[in-house]
Amino acid sequence: MINLDGNIVQEENASLSVFNRGFAYGDSVFETIRVISGKIMFWEDHYFRLMASMRIMRMEIPSSFSPEFLEEEIKEIIEANDLATSPARIRFAVYRLQGGYYTPATRDIGYVISAEAMENSFYIFNDEPYEIELFKDHYVNSGLLSTIKSNNRAVNVLGSIYARENAYDNCLILNEKKSVVEALNGNIFLVKGKTIKTPPISDGVLNGIIRKQLINILKKTEDYELEEASISPFELQKSDELFITNVAQGIQPVSKYRKKEFENKVAKDLLSKLNVKARLG
Structure with missing residues (x-):
């Protein structure tokens, strides 16, 4: 119906x-x-x-x-x-x-x-291998239009085809300044030590719902330090963890980017906090 x-x-x-x-x-x-x-x-x-x-x-x-x-x-x-x-x-x-x-x-x-x-009532942690790559054929523009969910998703469609053709689980999109903006289907977070970094909305980032929920969670905890700042592709391999967020999956940890393999401890911790927040409304 x-x-x-x-x-x-x-x-x-x-x-x-x-x-x-x-x-x-x-x-x-x-x-x-x-x-x-x-x-x-x-x-x-x-x-x-x-x-x-x-x-x-x-x-x-x-x-x-x-x-x-x-x-x-x-x-x-x-x-x-x-x-x-x-x-x-x-x-x-x-x-x-x-x-x-x-x-x-x-x-x-x-x-x-x-x-x-859908299968599950709340978010389930997925620790299966999940490999990503950069999609560099096309870029998104930093600006207001990139922050909304419109039907103009050509970059996401082409990036998804590229990922499937090359056996990647996902790809990261860049803006015209060559900064990492997001994944094909969600926002990106980078973990280095106790610092969790995500690109700012001004970079052309989708104003994601789970992104917002996690930012609110991180602001209320002393376990981590949140940083909203542009991410260079060179930072990816230097990070301890990468994870992707969206409404359907919650938090998807990345296991591999090029030669770098990542942990998923922070992603697992934050997913439990997100599920608590979802239950409380």
């Missing part, structure tokens, strides 16, 4: 026009949301990031788009797919209504919400 503009319809009936602006111009933003037994994880952060993304894209935000209304829309599609007592992954996409070419005929929007089952 799919929620199409507030109407619950069968997946085969949830059709969009070939002139849809999300398809024609990438004129769309989206959120990937984790729901556990009907409870939306980190809902406030998702809601405000979605609103910020729509404003950056100069979309007209409907007056009905309150946190309560959208929460009910998500819960309704969860129930329609019999996932009310199961872990689920939600994709909430907002697109500008069709009309016009590069210049839209309207700023009004439509939306689609889909749901699929």
Whole structure:
């Protein structure tokens, strides 16, 4: 079942026009949301990031788009797919209504919400081998547009193909200044001693939900020192640990980058703290 503009319809009936602006111009933003037994994880952060993304894209935000209304829309599609007592992954996409070419005929929007089952209720630590490499064929630009989740994901798609063709589990993306920005599917953190470093939003980093949660956790602990600063590719092999964060996986430790093999002690510790925070809401 799919929620199409507030109407619950069968997946085969949830059709969009070939002139849809999300398809024609990438004129769309989206959120990937984790729901556990009907409870939306980190809902406030998702809601405000979605609103910020729509404003950056100069979309007209409907007056009905309150946190309560959208929460009910998500819960309704969860129930329609019999996932009310199961872990689920939600994709909430907002697109500008069709009309016009590069210049839209309207700023009004439509939306689609889909749901699929997930295996685990909370984040499970994955210590399987996980090798990464740099993707240097294309770069992301440091700036506001790179911080939102839009349908313009060409670099991520091409990087993912490159990773698969070369038997890597993931790749790191660079910006135009040749600084490490993020992984293909999440934010990157580097551990050196007691210092945990992650690139700043100003480098063109996706404003990740789990990134924000971890930063808040790190600011409240004396075990580690957080540093938000640009990361040079040369720092990667000098670090003790690397790990990737996103809403679907939580924390994914990196085991190998080129000739360097990494530990995963800090990643494991932070994942337990993240699960506690998720349980508490």
